[in-house]
Amino acid sequence: MLGILSRNWWKVLAVLLLLYAIPMAWLGSVSVQVILHETIRNLYFHVTMWFAMIAVFAGSMVYSIRALRSGNRLFDIKAQQFAQTGMMFGFIGIVTGMIWATYTWGEPWVNDPKLNGSAVSLMIYVAYFVLRGSIDEPIRRMRVASVYNIFAFVMLILLIGLMPRLTDSLHPGNGGNPGFGGYDLKNDMKMVFYPSVLGWILMGFWIAGLMAKSKIAEYKIEEDTSDK
């Protein structure tokens, strides 16, 4: 019992954090600002999704690096499943962003560097899956896809992190706008935000891990039956 708990404590932590953070997102007090009003609550969903996405994509890149160095196909499978989970978080991030934008900027999509950067980054990861689909031979697929994964993650960080800060942007925290620290006048939003970020990152790793395990199980079954 203790053995299971010591390996999986972080999953319990994820659930507890989210059980606290999600109700508090709706019930907690927030500093009401012009334009934003109560939509600032989306901070707990939209921004946390992006943090979780970056964390999961980073995990995917680490597995790609390990796959390249060791040649072990299991790492490649994990890298792929982590990338799929990351894409899901990215997609939810974009949808929550579009909902938020409709209320604060007037329309779901505007011509903004961060939005374009995030859309392009997701397209880069879609291309990762296209690349995987186009190579049949497993070892070669592992190598080429791992190389592209590392390339894609570096581009992701450049496009979402670096570029919006250098150019004009409507996004808070970039292009001359104050970051959200300036909006949290009573410091009570931080109490919900940090647990929320941590909870969703852990949850992201849990989901990705489960997907990886199921794919690895399929792979092992296929290997066993093909040897006979």
Added chain:
Amino acid sequence: MFTRILSLVKYEAMLEFRNKALVGSLFVYVFSTVFVCYRSFQTVEDPAVWNALFWIVVLFSSTNAVLRTFQRENKGNALYFYQLIRPSELIVAKIAFNYILTLLLVIGIIPIFWLLLGNPVRDMGMFFLVSFLAAGAFSSCLTLVSAMAGKSSNAAGLTPVLGFPVILPVLMVAVKAAGKAASGTALSEYWDLPVVLGAFNIVIVVLSFFLFPYLWRD
């Protein structure tokens, strides 16, 4: 190491220019696209429109030029020859050669544009610099991507699919910077854009240097 890279670059040049028909095809491609623009627009007064047309031509010409990077040598020679070369040096040589090729391309495209569509660009020096940096970023990115796509079954189709999402933001920055140069804005207002282009170039070359040997193991 540098002498080896230099000799590899010369080898690439020999391979590319051995077949005059292919080089000529690039020139014909550029000239015909500019000619279509000329027939549609006559003269272009507005720097923004000139800029847009310029970037369309540069993007597709450099894609065309770089697409065949890994198909220049035939397979038999390649296998023997590359056992003697370090892969990291090879990719640097290929990227360097593609840089030179796209540089020549841009130097060729600008006068053709001047000839047929006029020259409303005000800050020509910065315009040149931005074009070189951006074309360099296109070519280095597409070189790495065509290295990856070359391992799959459908190289020619896959290279644009993999490469264009990465090139798109570079293109956006380049069009913005070149547009500002064309309309004569002071450099102090947009100096960060060429810096971003330079940073992209450096990042892609460094990434290629480290990642290509893994692709080469095949």
